Amino acid sequence: MNSQPVPADPAVVAAARAALAAEPVIAVVRAPRIPDAAALCDALAEGGITWTELTFTTPDVTSHLERAARAAQAGRRVGVGTVLTAEQAEQALAAGASFLVTPGVRPEVARVAHAAGVPVVLGALTPTEVARAVDLGAAAVKIFPARAFGPGYFKDLRGPYPDVPLVASGGVNAGNAGEFLGQGALAVCAGTDVVPPDAVAAGDWAEITRRAKAFVEACAVR
Secondary structure, eight states: OOOOOOOOOHHHHHHHHHHHHHSOEEEEOOOSOOSOHHHHHHHHHHTTOOEEEEETTSTTHHHHHHHHHHHOOTTOEEEEEOOOSHHHHHHHHHTTOSOEEOSSOOHHHHHHHHHHTOOEEEEEOSHHHHHHHHHTTOSEEEESSGGGTOTHHHHHHHTTOTTOOEEEOSSOOTTTHHHHHHTTOSEEEEOTTTSOHHHHHHTOHHHHHHHHHHHHHHHTOO
């Protein structure tokens, strides 16, 4: 497999960053079962969350992605997270992913994403990892787990990296999302606070819409 680096398209990166700045919440879905991925995305969008990240920890994720991607309306983005390998990245893109997310720095995933002209959000925690993710052309850098150092860490990272778009993931909820954004995160990931596995598996879309609205409203208070 070709391991040569592929540069990111500046236009793709800029568009992804602008979209995240305008709608700074990514719903991260981890569930044992998703009865209707398209309906799930609709429920989230009704609550104000247009970024949906399915994950490779969900059984049969590519089938769910295909269904959601086919039904996605303009302005909605359906991507895949917990991408660890180039093979997974290729599977996700073939299924229609509009963005990829990794839990850590994964050069091979970045290469596949750049070759396809799709933005990638690379995971990092330390300042060194942030720099590496930037060098690899990440559209944004996901600080994971964000709970490890809290919102103040984002303000600290803003010192050496004032222009790097940071995304808070792990331990973010409606009670602290606004603080993460206020301390320097460009966007936040909403997990079980918005998409509890039981609610997703039960297809309780009204509950998910309610939770999405509450989370988005909390983010508006920075």
